[in-house]
Amino acid sequence: MTTEISTPLLIDGQERAASATFPVYDPAANGTVIGHAAAASADDALDAVAAANQAWPAWAALSAAERTAICLKALEGLDEDADERAEILSRENGKVRFEAAIDLMVFAGRFHQAAQYAPELDQAEHIAGPPFDTTITKLPAGVVTIIYPFNWPLAILAASLPAALMSGNAVIVKPPPTTPLSSVRTLQHLVPKLPPGVLNVVTGADEVVGPIVVGDPRVRHVCFTGSVGGGRRIMLMAAPNLTNVTLELGGNDPAIVLDDATLDEAAVAKMSGATFMTTGQVCMALKRLYVPRGRYDEVVDGLRTTLENAVVGPGLDPATTFGPLNTARQRDYVAGLTGQAEAAGAEVLTFGEYAVDAASGNYLLPSLVLNPAADLGIVTEEQFGPALPVIPYDTEEEAVALANSTWSGLCSSVWSADTEHGMKIARQLRTGVTFFNNHNATAVDERAPFGGFNQSGIGRELGREGMRDFTETHVMAVPSQEG
Amino acid sequence: MSLTNDISVPIRHPDRFFIGGQWVTPSSSASIHVIDSHTEEVYLTVAEAQAADIDRVVSAAREAFDNGPWPRLTHAERAEHLRALGEQVVKRSGDIAQMWPRESGPTARYHQHTEI
Numbered sequence: 364m365t366t367e368i369s370t371p372l373l374i375d376g377q378e379r380a381a382s383a384t385f386p387v388y389d390p391a392a393n394g395t396v397i398g399h400a401a402a403a404s405a406d407d408a409l410d411a412v413a414a415a416n417q418a419w420p421a422w423a424a425l426s427a428a429e430r431t432a433i434c435l436k437a438l439e440g441l442d443e444d445a446d447e448r449a450e451i452l453s454r455e456n457g458k459v460r461f462e463a464a465i466d467l468m469v470f471a472g473r474f475h476q477a478a479q480y481a482p483e484l485d486q487a488e489h490i491a492g493p494p495f496d497t498t499i500t501k502l503p504a505g506v507v508t509i510i511y512p513f514n515w516p517l518a519i520l521a522a523s524l525p526a527a528l529m530s531g532n533a534v535i536v537k538p539p540p541t542t543p544l545s546s547v548r549t550l551q552h553l554v555p556k557l558p559p560g561v562l563n564v565v566t567g568a569d570e571v572v573g574p575i576v577v578g579d580p581r582v583r584h585v586c587f588t589g590s591v592g593g594g595r596r597i598m599l600m601a602a603p604n605l606t607n608v609t610l611e612l613g614g615n616d617p618a619i620v621l622d623d624a625t626l627d628e629a630a631v632a633k634m635s636g637a638t639f640m641t642t643g644q645v646c647m648a649l650k651r652l653y654v655p656r657g658r659y660d661e662v663v664d665g666l667r668t669t670l671e672n673a674v675v676g677p678g679l680d681p682a683t684t685f686g687p688l689n690t691a692r693q694r695d696y697v698a699g700l701t702g703q704a705e706a707a708g709a710e711v712l713t714f715g716e717y718a719v720d721a722a723s724g725n726y727l728l729p730s731l732v733l734n735p736a737a738d739l740g741i742v743t744e745e746q747f748g749p750a751l752p753v754i755p756y757d758t759e760e761e762a763v764a765l766a767n768s769t770w771s772g773l774c775s776s777v778w779s780a781d782t783e784h785g786m787k788i789a790r791q792l793r794t795g796v797t798f799f800n801n802h803n804a805t806a807v808d809e810r811a812p813f814g815g816f817n818q819s820g821i822g823r824e825l826g827r828e829g830m831r832d833f834t835e836t837h838v839m840a841v842p843s844q845e846g
Numbered sequence: 847m848s849l850t851n852d853i854s855v856p857i858r859h860p861d862r863f864f865i866g867g868q869w870v871t872p873s874s875s876a877s878i879h880v881i882d883s884h885t886e887e888v889y890l891t892v893a894e895a896q897a898a899d900i901d902r903v904v905s906a907a908r909e910a911f912d913n914g915p916w917p918r919l920t921h922a923e924r925a926e927h928l929r930a931l932g933e934q935v936v937k938r939s940g941d942i943a944q945m946w947p948r949e950s951g952p953t954a955r956y957h958q959h960t961e962i
């Protein structure tokens with residue numbers, strides 16, 4: 364595909380060509396422009412806020428069941444150009460083609476999942492008196508802004524968008540600056556089928572759009588998925604108006620292999636995939652691996668087997684198993700962490716080969732960092748790339764303490780053949796989710812709330828909790844009539 | 847009932863902080879005057895925490911959460927502690943009914959109607 368793609372803003376039900384655009388680059392080919400997205404001006408962003416603010420009361424006046432039906436109907440026709448959109452996503456993100464297709468499937472799937480809970484919002488809760496006959500309802504926040512990252516853009520957008528819409532809010536979507544094209548192309552299907560202003564999309568520079576779609580007093584909830592630093596900036600921008608936030612931020616997820624873990628080929632393949640999927644660029648990737656000293660070599664050998672045939676190349680090449688990192692900055696950061704570990708005496712094993720000139724894109728071979736000191740960046744920081752520290756431990760107490768001694772708290776995993784044993788360890792882990800004999804996005808129970816402890820975030824997405832996060836609780840307390 | 851200026855405050859250690867299960871000496875002699883809403887005179891002087899005291903209290907809470915028994919009790923066990931606490935508050939409600947009107951202004955009558 365050589366045609367350049369260009370995408371508009373979507374405001375108040377209309378496509379709008381902004382007065383400026385910004386280029387979207389191919390991470391697999393330095394300097395190659397895939398297309399251009401509209402660069403919203405401050406006025407465009409203000410128009411999106413105004414449109415959403417105008418739209419939400421009528422949308423909120425529908426029942427949740429009606430809104431849910433409209434949202435599901437808006438998905439119709441998404442399949443028609445799914446191949447084209449997956450290709451665009453693969454090109455702008457760098458990810459392998461089949462992952463891009465999965466991203467699009469998850470987008471639709473999460474609408475259907477949310478549709479199972481949304482109609483419950485029509486059922487008020489009652490507390491019978493005396494002293495009061497009280498009715499408790501969930502009202503929409505009003506205008507909601509959703510900001511999300513490049514790595515699994517449509518799946519992550521759909522962790523919140525269906526809940527925000529079905530619970531009665533009007534939404535402003537701010538797509539990721541490096542991968543906006545597949546998002547706008549997808550949302551172009553939905554916008555015409557929703558009342559004008561209920562769903563608005565503004566691509567553009569963070570510093571122009573952000574202060575308005577986050578900081579405008581008419582915006583009542585901001586849902587941000589991205590880096591810890593980004594989350595901090597969002598919260599500061601939301602603070603002057605006490606705008607509510609849901610933050611899904613970075614992680615430094617620990618995995619604890621217990622001495623009774625089954626580590627056959629299938630288990631190790633899962634472990635490897637959980638670490639290196641999307642070239643390691645996933646918030647809930649396995650990022651620190653704790654292994655009993657007695658099984659250390661076995662784990663390293665197993666992972667080696669999964670990595671030695673790695674093919675690092677363009678995401679659209681069917682032979683590629685590892686696409687490029689999304690940005691050169693991130694590639695350099697990860698290479699810096701492994702370089703630092705090596706200089707400090709840790710053994711760094713590098714695997715696979717480049718299918719193309721390594722310098723032609725943001726490429727990096729996958730690696731394992733063996734026996735790193737606990738204070739090295741590869742252990743303490745979120746690498747967000749294809750490098751995994753493998754850390755031996757002697758006692759389970761030590762493993763739990765190491766796993767918990769972090770700024771993060773997104774997900775964790777326990778690897779054991781004995782569920783009881785695994786649960787005993789899991790109960791001690793301070794993360795939003797603990798997986799068993801698996802890790803990362805493929806292990807998520809879509810019905811359950813998802814989110815992190817500590818600096819991995821605030822609030823929850825998915826499940827009933829994710830739906831409630833976009834509502835305000837309204838209590839109507841009527842004094843009971845005297846008998 | 848009559849309000850008097852009798853400054854007998856039923857607080858055992860207004861010059862200390864309760865940190866980590868003990869009455870401890872503050873890091874400084876800084877204090878806060880609590881003004882009687884009725885007389886606008888000083889009713890009681892209590893210790894004022896400085897950064898060092900805050901460090902100490904946050905560390906104590908962190909230690910209690912990370913290594914103490916409280917977060918590892920069952921909800922039912924914690925409820926037992928809270929009930930015992932509540933009983934003590936009820937026992938001392940006469941004292942509290944004397945203090946609260948002075949420091950914040952509501953009537954003692956109001957307090958007695960809203961006590962636990």
